[in-house]
Amino acid sequence: MSYSTQLTSIKVEALNTHVLTLIQPVRVQTNLRCPRPVTQHSQPCIHAYLTYKASTRNSLSSTPLLRAPPVACTKTNYVQHYTNLGHLYAFNADLDDVFKLSVWILEDYDTDNWILKHNINSLEVFGGNRYRLDFDYQLIAVHPECNLIFFIYGWQNTLMSYEMDRKEVRFIRHLGHDSRHPYLPYVFLVTGGHHRREFAGECARFPAILRAQQRSDAPSKADQRIERLQLHLMENRAMKRNQAPPSLTDELIVEILSRLPVRSVCQFKCVCRSWRKLIADHENRKKLPQTLSGFLYKSWNHERCPESAHHFTNVTGKGQPLIYPSFSFLPSCDSVFVLDCCNGLFLCKCYVSRGTMQFHYAVCNPATKEWVVLPDANWGADENRIACLCFDPAITSHFHVLEYLQDEADDCVRAVEIYSSKTELWTLHESGWPDEAVVCVGSNGRSVFLNGCLHSLTLVDGIAVVDMEGKKWRQIPMPDPDYDVGIIHQSQGHLYAFSTDLNNIFKLSVWILEDYNTDNWILKHTVSSSMLFGGKRYWFDIDYQVIAVHPECNLIFFVYGKHNTLMAYEMDRKEVRVIRNLGHESHQPYLPCVPLFSKSLAGGC
Known part of the structure; x- marks a missing residue:
């Protein structure tokens, strides 16, 4: 057994819980080379991302390894990783500054070269509070379509998001102190039709309105104002979705629908309330294709x-x-x-x-x-x-x-x-x-x-x-x-x-x-x-x-x-x-x- 293999086996045994946590979400199946020879200084902080369970120690010599981000080899105390826009992301905290979160991206999947994408300070994210990763807050997901990170923090398990491009923070809601891990991201799947993903655009509209909040049972006034603002914006978007496009007049819509089969016209009743009312109108129905009435x-x-x-x-x-x-x-x-x-x-x-x-x-x-x-x-x-x-x-x-x-x-x-x-x-x-x-x-x-x-x-x-x-x-x-x-x-x-x-x-x-x-x-x-x-x-x-x-x-x-x-x-x-x-x-x-x-x-x- 080689030196690097022995060291990996020791690390798996010592950090069995953390290794299993890292293995499950990644499932990287690759034959990338093992990390470079390890020095005594970096030995306690090595993280190897395994695609197999840590309990299979006898086969570790043939287990594919993916090299960790550079900083992780010397200064990290915790690593998490996710996928975004087709890339692998890694998150860790610097041991010299445990309140700073680093975001790494593996842009070229065929190499081991990680690129530092972003740095976040907990003082900026949590309104002056010095929070530590995986102790005071947890990173639960990265949006699959944009540079948006989701956190859970505080006794009330508050859900919030952080946009890396604009460096803006958005409070979402309190999940309650009874909620527990895992917080699983969900992508809505629509079959037989087109699905419009609007979440990223909606999140980008919110300003950096998160203020310093105390860890208490009741939400602060700032939280209440933010929730009311969110509800108001959601109602406005719902009202806009229930209206026909302003560029199309009622006469033009009826003229288009009159050239379609009966089944299609019936399906278009579900577009919005205004279209349903337009199709059901007694005079308009005379111009549309008919079925059994x-x-x-x-x-x-x-x-x-x-x-x-x-x-x-x-x-x-x-x-x-x-x-x-x-x-x-x-x-x-x-x-x-x-x-x-x-x-x-x-x-x-x-x-x-x-x-x-x-x-x-x-x-x-x-x-x-x-x-x-x-x-x-x-x-x-x-x-x-x-x-x-x-x-x-x-x-x-x-x-x-x-x-x-x-x-x-x-x-x-x-x-x-x-x-x-x-x-x-x-x-x-x-x-x-x-x-x-x-x-x-x-x-x-x-x-x-x-x-x-x-x-x-x-x-x-x-x-x-x-x-x-x-x-x-x-x-x-x-x-x-x-x-x-x-x-x-x-x-x-x-x-x-x-x-x-x-x-x-x-x-x-x-x-x-x-x-x-x-x-x-x-x-x-x-x-x-x-x-x-x-x-x-x-x-x-x-x-x-x-x-x-x-x-x-x-x-x-x-x-x-x-x-x-x-x-x-x-x-x-x-x-x-x-x-x-x-x-x-x-x-x-x-x-x-x-x-x-x-x-x-x-x-x-």
């Missing part, structure tokens, strides 16, 4: 006149409705029945006079009060028809109305008649589905317009698909023959199917057709009715109905109970939220509404 439904009461009325509820159940359920802007008629809606447009059946079956179709936009009356189709006396609205503003400003022509004897669809707002004509197309498929439109299920085709649930456990030109005919089998399928919806560009297991009728299954070009359904989610309705065993499509899936997220909307309670269920978090009671007079259909403000109705008035 609420539901239109109808109520019946034989004791009032008129007996039927339309209602609208926001998706939150509160606030002013974005659209009003009055269809008084339509041309004069005796009564209006809303049949269907699709992406902001509504298909209405307008009866000419009371007591007659004569009517005409009207497609309208309640948000802009535009409407268009469709020409009469070629109705037969023995025909039963079901009309559906097809519209996608992302593809075209024109809409289609499709009628299923059913046979009066067995309700089988024998043809479809399609109206196009572009040609303003009805066209008749014979059914292209195979005869053995016996396609019948379900009475309770709504149709879904997706990928330019209309999808309708049938009574033979399948989905009938047809495009708007009557050229593409397709049948999509249902997910599982052992399941009873109740309804279909669309969300996030995919087709959804809701069904119950015949072996467990109180369990609702959610299926998704991820690949539209195949017939492969994927089971996305299952939930029991007892979980949804607080332990009650409800039957799907009897005790409760699925009325919609949110177009932008995994949120399902139900209506259940005597008072037709509207509720939402989030599949990701498995959370249920009651929105509001729609009343026992309300009836299906509950139509999901996505307001349309940006486009004019093709051919509308």
